[in-house]
Amino acid sequence: MLRLLRDVMAGGGTPQERLDSIVKTIAGAMGAEVCSIYVRRAGNVLELCATEGLNPEALYRTRMKFGEGLVGHIADTGRPVALAEAQTHPKFAYFPETGEEIYHSLMGVPIRRSERVHGVLVIQHTAARQYTEEEVESVETLAMVLAEMISGGEIPGSAANRGDGTPVRIGGTRINGGLAIGRARLHRPRIVIHRVVAEDPEDERRRLDAALSAMHDSLDRLLDSDAMAAAGEHREVLETYRIIASDAGWIGRIREAIVGGLTAEAAIQRVRDDTRARMAGVTDPYIRERLADFEDVALRLMQHLSPDSTPDDEAEPEGDWILIARSLGPAEILDYDQSRLRGLALEEGSATAHVAIVARALDIPVVGRLPNLLGEVEPGDPLIVDGDHAQVFVRPGEDARASFRAGMAVRAEQRARYAALRDRPAVSIDGVRVSLLMNAGLLVDVAQMAAAGAEGVGLYRTEIPFLVRREYPDVEAQTLLYRRVLVAAEGRPVTFRTLDAGGDKRLPSFEHEPEENPALGWRALRIGLDRPSLLRQQMRALIRAAEGRPLRVMVPMVTTVEEFRAARSLLDLELQRARDRGVAEPADVAVGAMVEVPALVLAIEALAREADFLSVGSNDLHQFLYAADRGGERVANRYDTLDPVFLRVLQRIAQAGEAAGIPVTVCGEMAGRPLEALVLAALGYRALSMSPISIGAVKESILAANISELRDYVNYLTKLSSSSVRNRLQNYVSERLRDRSDDHPPITPDD
Template identity: 45%
Template structure:
């Protein structure tokens, strides 16, 4: 039997129960019997949220004396866990789960298997529908889908009967009053203040079971046509210039809108007897389940794009088309959303949209790429936010430090305003340094460059007065594409970047994908087995194995640089032969273009990125072949300390001013003295004033940093005497102080250098 047929059979029986004149308790008692019989499950139970506790409301197979007696808190036991997390559990052996709790009054000790789904009302889990079986076994997908469909029907019944705690319109059990601070993950840095606006008012599904299946199918067909028309119109708008990465993001988004598999699943849900709205919601629930199971952050982000489209489709089919964007923003706004698709963000009035807070979200999400280009600060991973804030609440967003203050007191608001004003003053002062060359007090010119990855990042060169791009991450184009970018498209991007840079140098890092930057169109068994993806099959390792990938990029870079200077940097090099192999690919493509009498680059300089510590041990061998070397401090530090920088528990466990990393960098700098190799830093370390001060003392004369850090670092450089800081660093490295950070800060303060 198909999933649709099985669900339809259950829905037909449930429809009769719902239409009967039985009281609510009698209906629930009948529901557990129907589910238990249909799934051949010895136990079926319903728990509902009452007065903040989950109460056993109906059961088939457990002791009837436990009904209305067994109660548990959210997060307590398997049922409390699935309701708190709003997720499905499917366990062959319930007792093996760490959250299992035995309730003797239920008589459940003889049952091994357990499956449970949340009963969701207004985006909030208000109960659970569970089944259990004597034999250890995982329930089939068809059975889980039947439970989830039943849970949708139950949500309608229990809401109408008033059986659960009241849920307010925001989807919470009542938003909190008073000042509250929410912590999250910084996705796009910045400060913002405004009033809370919910991106998407909840669409209420009034009818779950369909009266006429064919009529529901036609409603969905019409909604799909309208949604695709909207997406086509968005994708054709030149929001950020023709051919930009943002356009590629929207093309990927468009691909989902035309995905036949998605529309087929919605049709199957309608076949089971659901209305168009309920069918879309049913498939959306399944998508959310899959998102929780996906480890690959890129694929998970694409699932978020699909959820965004499902929300759009649901609004169209229900006739409730209004979103905060379409209704218009009336004042400075902090947008609140569970997740947000890139197309939906583009619909907002950028004059009023000051910031975004997401309950989910990640650094690799498509919406983050677009928000960064728009200059909108974004805070993510603020779990349960909708339960803490009301529409119209004042919010102070500090995405620099990963916090948001809800309903601030006057004192907090004034302090934030003061800080905001100082930030604007500092930015104005830094802007005045735009055309000032960064010379030290002793007259040494330091190169201050920016890191970039998108065509639109290039505008930062003019705004900051940076010396060029010290790191252009070419992988962004690969990460936002649904398929491997063609050579012509790569060439167009690189040419546009060079055009935007003018006579300033751009160092292109060859593609760094794979490992923790997985793309679906380049799969490999070895990569899938990586337990430590950051140290796995990625970057140059992948490019050398998939030679066609590097060949296409080499040719694109050479053609784009015709008549100009080309700077190429290879990432993740651990031994000299890897550099030689990568350069050989470029030499081969250069010969190819020479034979065909193509215009060649005026000059080509090759460099390496030092992220793998082993390269430092053979740098004397590689140095004669290098034009420049850039130290990638982010990866280098995590490899030196064996500390995953993505793990929040380890984020504070190592310090860039630790003697171990400073000694490593000093040894590297000394090894290159007398060599004609331009030594620089790429990464966050160079963009922090105190750390930059230490790097200047170690002999680094080129810093490639975020555009926002250019002004502060230029200001710092103008206060420094290199001989003084060099002598101090030499003393400290021979005999390290107990706290290098404090020692360096005090040294700077004595000389009037503002280093923090």
């Protein structure tokens, strides 16, 4: 079939004549009564452009939207469909002009290239029949060839396969904050596959081996580059990536495809497409990131295989770029000109993705989980990436772009103002001092401490390095990481939260059984107490890393005082073990508990008498208190953190800490919002931990406020039965700050 198709493609005639020959050739080779090609048009519409077997009058008349009918369903999902009785499928839609009512079985595959579905190839039989997996794979291979014709504009009207030009806003997930404006540059396979059928399989195998050797050499040079010279998680993930590039499994599948008659390039593309299709329904974030790494390796290998081939990228847009991709491997972002790359937008991706770690090291705004991003964006489209609010604006109007540029200018002015306050302590005008700390989970985050004006790390999330590793890190690896964190902190306090795994943070090195409600299931301290060796190894590493420095350890998801005692006893065992073995002990050890489970609030006074400090995880405490998933679109904003009920809960925790003489910190998102930060200070909290980008705004608000005056008003509001007192607090703060001195300009409470 491949050779027949190659002969048709190489023959003469118009593009339409070749299309007609192609569908006739495929139908004959498959013994099918029908073979049809649908091509994507503007607005995500599919149009019948060639057919053998359907009514010829339906050509260029039959159209359907993505998601409409079986053909639209295939295009929308990007996955093949093979049905013995197509008309019984819930997605089946009848188009009377085609005359297809007499056909029972249907097999359709997406015509995909460069992460984008360009059309659908369909086979139909009159009789009901089961299509084999080999048949589906064969038709997918044929679709690879058709994709080259469509993307190259060889099919009539296919050059019009563009977006409709209307402005679009797409909401996603924040991966790295910041703002960026530029033109879209699509990240896509760089090599055009000119030959699909191998003339000499042995020669193709030799070409593959040479390309593998060249790729491994280039990865070694990349790791030695200036951009990646510094130690840290970004380097560790690239070293893991290098291991993936040597994986024998996927290389073996490429060799098998070459033996089957494909060229080396086509074999790589075949294995890449197969892997993506098989993993399309997988939701596990670790496995999704491994898929991104494998796809990156496949594209990189194709580049080394055909270094002189014509790149298939559209012309580079002028000026600054916003890189667009379904997913991105950690090494790929370094292939682009850093002086022009301003932002990154991904259909997939998460805050723990490998590329996210590298992007943070390069200070690039990133938004992930943007649905249908590749379906909306065309090369050269103007884009705005708003990493702070997790949104991307596609083809924004000039007014919107001007507004964002103005916003970026204001942001630059704010940063300059905050930078001037960097070394100034956060002391209110009535003398109340609030320690402003930062949340971190990476070495690159800790490196921002001085620039952000943070006095220390109030929450170091130790689970992130675990999430990006294939194997559970041993004591030596953990010790090295924690030591680097303490060294980077340069004497400032660092509070390490013990492993907070489980729930939506599943360790790739640890087996997690499915749970109906993982947020309330086996996670965090519950895992640590059931698997004490894991928790003891982490505590052992923390003790070794301290090397005479003070050590602060915080235990997450504490539900009862007994659980805290059990966790503390494990640390005591490790401290005794260190003494017995002559390991240098920390200068001082402080053990605290995160308060994020409502049951613990009812025992907070007893806990405060046993803990060295407390830290309120306001995000989880709020969602558990109101039984409202903060990730749920319909309920996430239903209950306000400035509800008097929640304020009374926070007040009780602060009072328990004060009575016991121990410090209490808030380390959730609430601490990083200026208005909420003022309220927390009024409730008695003297330490707040937040994202580094929030420190400047919070400090400015505290410097301009009178906390004692605000305390009386907040105490009054906590006694109300209202569901929220946000508006009252906003008005109160604005009025009090409006006429303050020029040295402390007014803040916008929700800034």
